Amino acid sequence: MAYIKFDDSKVAQFVHENELPEMQALVTAADQELRNGTGAGADFRGWLTLPTDYDHEEFARIQTAAEKIKQDSDVLVVIGIGGSYLGAKMAVDFLNGSFYNSKPKSERRGVQVVFTGNSLSASYLQELQDFVGDRDFSINVISKSGTTTEPSIAFRIFKEKLIKKYGKEEANHRIYATTDAKNGALRQEVEANGYESFIIPDDVGGRFSVLTPVGLLPISATGADLNELMHGAADAAQNYQDADLTKNDAYRYAALRNILYRKGYVTELIENYEPNLRMLAEWWKQLMGESEGKDQKGIYPSSANFTTDLHSLGQYIQEGLRNLFETVVKVEKPPYNVDIPMEADNLDGLNYLKGQSLNEVNDKAYEGVVLAHNDGGVPVLTVEIPDESEYSLGYLIYFFEVAVGISGYLNGINPFNQPGVEAYKQNMFALLGKPGYEELAAKLKKETD
Numbered sequence: 001m002a003y004i005k006f007d008d009s010k011v012a013q014f015v016h017e018n019e020l021p022e023m024q025a026l027v028t029a030a031d032q033e034l035r036n037g038t039g040a041g042a043d044f045r046g047w048l049t050l051p052t053d054y055d056h057e058e059f060a061r062i063q064t065a066a067e068k069i070k071q072d073s074d075v076l077v078v079i080g081i082g083g084s085y086l087g088a089k090m091a092v093d094f095l096n097g098s099f100y101n102s103k104p105k106s107e108r109r110g111v112q113v114v115f116t117g118n119s120l121s122a123s124y125l126q127e128l129q130d131f132v133g134d135r136d137f138s139i140n141v142i143s144k145s146g147t148t149t150e151p152s153i154a155f156r157i158f159k160e161k162l163i164k165k166y167g168k169e170e171a172n173h174r175i176y177a178t179t180d181a182k183n184g185a186l187r188q189e190v191e192a193n194g195y196e197s198f199i200i201p202d203d204v205g206g207r208f209s210v211l212t213p214v215g216l217l218p219i220s221a222t223g224a225d226l227n228e229l230m231h232g233a234a235d236a237a238q239n240y241q242d243a244d245l246t247k248n249d250a251y252r253y254a255a256l257r258n259i260l261y262r263k264g265y266v267t268e269l270i271e272n273y274e275p276n277l278r279m280l281a282e283w284w285k286q287l288m289g290e291s292e293g294k295d296q297k298g299i300y301p302s303s304a305n306f307t308t309d310l311h312s313l314g315q316y317i318q319e320g321l322r323n324l325f326e327t328v329v330k331v332e333k334p335p336y337n338v339d340i341p342m343e344a345d346n347l348d349g350l351n352y353l354k355g356q357s358l359n360e361v362n363d364k365a366y367e368g369v370v371l372a373h374n375d376g377g378v379p380v381l382t383v384e385i386p387d388e389s390e391y392s393l394g395y396l397i398y399f400f401e402v403a404v405g406i407s408g409y410l411n412g413i414n415p416f417n418q419p420g421v422e423a424y425k426q427n428m429f430a431l432l433g434k435p436g437y438e439e440l441a442a443k444l445k446k447e448t449d
């Protein structure tokens, strides 16, 4: 029995029975490109074997660092953007629920973990400084390139606060840098100041890096079990190796989304029924969007959070432009359940729910939505995980990572580069007057005059 239950029965009416078997030859070829390193971007496949092939000494050091942070800090300020933010935030929320940071210390397994460096908002930065206030804190600055503007600015600001509070020497012991082994400004700063540092492997791109120190230190600071996380990913790596579409659900998912894409279903909505999975969608959007959106093609990855968004986007999904398909990430047994109180006067008429828990109501909502959206012309895939454990999260992460690798090759692109993200950065540097960008600045000035 598969650990993740993948249900594609609700795409049956949109996909002819021959279409999936017809994809097998292409999937087999994509699998070989991925496994043998003959496809584009082959140098960035480190994530494939990462769940078993990681640096165990560094893994232990991460856990030791997390213990130190728990001893000497109330808050860990995590600074990063894109792949250096989304995976960690997604995992922290997934594993600890919606109100982790608001819980009293005695009810938390770890320190409060807050995130910044993921926008250029002065208000957010100021509010976060106020939130940290006079409390003890440490910083985990994460940047593979070490040169990304948003985290660099946030790091300067929180570093200044840290030095003011503790003095330079003690501040240096409270900064944990996760970056490239050799290159980049952050690595230079590590060398100069002796920060404890962790390495983002060369062959793992940002959006595939959640199971490297990028995700592991923030996750560990909340007290979550890293071994179980890696164990889940390792089992998934083992179980999603067979290129046979009847045996590999991650590959089946990749094939089906390409079949649907070629029929005009060009937008995929990732959906959940649990608010603490909201950031899972954000992580997934980078994974899919940065991997697949290139060469003027690719599925547009979007998201909806249910049942919340049924009351906002539901109308569009049901009756709008028919270019959507949905992938629901469903949790079979969420961590909690709640009974719905019965009232003698039943003025709101809710007593018909007698004997049904809130999780059962949520499940019925899911079933009703799938049927309605199917009737409305929307194919629906479901990826069901048993629970919200570390093991399940590791498994799920690997499911989507291996799926996007195959999916990218099926669509004839390099799933592991991201050339397009540089365009705005060049313009921004020129507009801000960064040395070396004078020529572009002059060109932009002419265009805007």
Ligand SMILES: O=P(O)(O)OC[C@H]1O[C@](O)(CO)[C@@H](O)[C@@H]1O
Residues within 6 Å of the ligand: 081, 082, 083, 084, 142, 143, 144, 145, 146, 147, 148, 151, 206, 207, 290, 418, 421
């Ligand atoms: O870790 P870095 O180098 O700061 O990059 C953060 C993110 O920025 C991007 O390079 C896009 O600008 C992503 O690919 C990456 O995940």
